Amino acid sequence: MLDVAYSLRVIRAVALNDIRSALTERLFTSVSILLPLNFLLLFLLFVLTGGQAPTAVVMDDTGPYAEQFLQALQGARSFTIVRSTADEAQRLMQQGRIVAIVTVPADFDAALQSGQTISLPVIVNNLNVDYTNDIRRAVPLAITSFYAHAFPDQVVVRANEIDVHAQDTGYIEYLSVSIVVVSLLVGGLLQAGTNAAREYETGTIKELLLAPADRWAIEVGKMLGALALNVLSAAVVVGVVVLGLGVRPVHLPEMLGYTLLVMLTFVSLGLLAGTLVRRRTAVVPLSIALSLPIFFISGAFGPVQWGSAALAFISRLQPVYYAIAVFQYAFHDFETTPSSLSLNGLLLLTFTVVIVVASAIALRRRGAAQ
């Protein structure tokens, strides 16, 4: 009982000490808050700028069929439509402001009514193959869609779509949740990593190592200190996604709980990294270098199982995969992994415990080498 009370006192003391120390060092504290936010904004910009192909539509015919076709183009969700004249469209193309010009010819309605073949001019600036392919896929899709609405009797094959989820989720909505996870990862690595490395840089690690306290209690204290400091950056990141982008969590209590769990996992990773590298100047680039590749292989853009089996296997070996899974559930009610939600949570907890034990061992061994 005495030992438990003592260990709890050590945990509290170490956590408070780390918070006090970190708050006196504004540079690293600012970096720990701003860098995750920077990650969030960077990825959001990437998402927002990489969406739909800007396309000019020249309406030489304004008959009802021509207008219905324009609506079909707009409904294809691949274009940002700019309705313009032929001259204006050419100027936009020359200025590099649009990817394609689709011209609805003057005899569009008449040709349709007389059953003639219509040649639809599509000029594509094929500088970027992704956008080019978007145009190549979406224009035929718009034609099919147009026919299905305008001449329902002529289109006899129809897809009978049954949705797994009650509502569609946009690319931005899905990805922004994954970005929250990578921002928490960067924040956790930075905050806990710099807290741990500071002890070695300033020599205060000896004060900790010479104490009769358990190593795990010291590590847990450092984790909780980093967690408390990380709350601010996590709140900012989650706030931007929820309030700024309007991506609301479907399961609010779960979102709060999983945020706490994921932050714990990531600060434990940071603690281990800081104990191993022992230099704050090394922690910052290491945090960025670790976060980016892990983020990309962890199902940030869609379930990992949709990719290669090898990638899915590698992804399952690290906690970010499970963190994205529980966050996608909390925000969108998605289950993006074959394993159940409770198992994902349990695995995150297991990762945390294993990493804390590894940190305690590293503290003992690296401490001896100090």
Added chain:
Amino acid sequence: MPVAIELRELTKRFGTFVALDSLSLSVQRGEIFGLLGPNGSGKTTTVNILSGLSRPSAGSATVLGYDITRDTRAVRASLGAVPQETALYEELTAWTNMVFHADLYNVVGHDRNSRILKLLDLVQLTDRRDSRVSTFSGGMKRRLALARALLHDPQLLYLDEPTLGVDVQSRRALWDYILGLKQQGKTVLLTTNYLEEANTLCDRLAILDHGKLVALDTATALKQRYGDMVIDLELDPVPSQSLLGDLRALPGVSEVVLSDGHVHLTTTGQRSVTGDIITLVAKQSTVRSISQREPNLDEIFLHLTGTALRD
């Protein structure tokens, strides 16, 4: 007198490098014991092993009866340490540093604050209790580190270079504190490169070199082992080799060195040989000056290790 520290064939290897080579010694309770040696001699390795920061490759050691590998926690609880770099949280106040140490060492209860105040008073830092440590001078930091090390009332104190980088006035004050610890019955193990410090503070000295114990005794006994007296002569003209040979042959003269025109003679034994030396030298040279003194620890160290202490 009961033993505070006992080292038996303690060895530490880092790969092929042997940092400690079968070191055996014991420190008595209530003793101020000095570890001397040039950089890399094994002082820090010894202390790291004793404080549980490092494990020995071979051999064993006990601290206050606790085995250092089995009872690490008990060893740490009974040890107060002042590392060379002080290990103070400089961005925090003196008071916060003391409270943090109290929590780490399970110093609890209503008298904790009064104990902290008492120790800050002892090292004359009460009026700076709320100042950040980063605003302290080197001497003040050392004093605070000493107060912190005493907070959990350890029976054994380890002081690593306790006055390194400290001004003369603060050094004297720190020496007084350390001597005061001995009066309280505490055992002090200190490493130092200052021979004057070792001479003033230490009951016994261990001189280490290349991880081995080369001498262990009181400062007085070490001096006597080197020689009872050092006689320094300035002669005109500079003495010939034959005269130096005659001096070496005198009974009671253990060493004769010619340096910068001065002849340094080390003498041993109770009998004064100064008269014999003067008589012999006067036959060939004029004695311009003569002085005699006890050998200092620098000379003893150089004699034992072949290197100066500061190397």
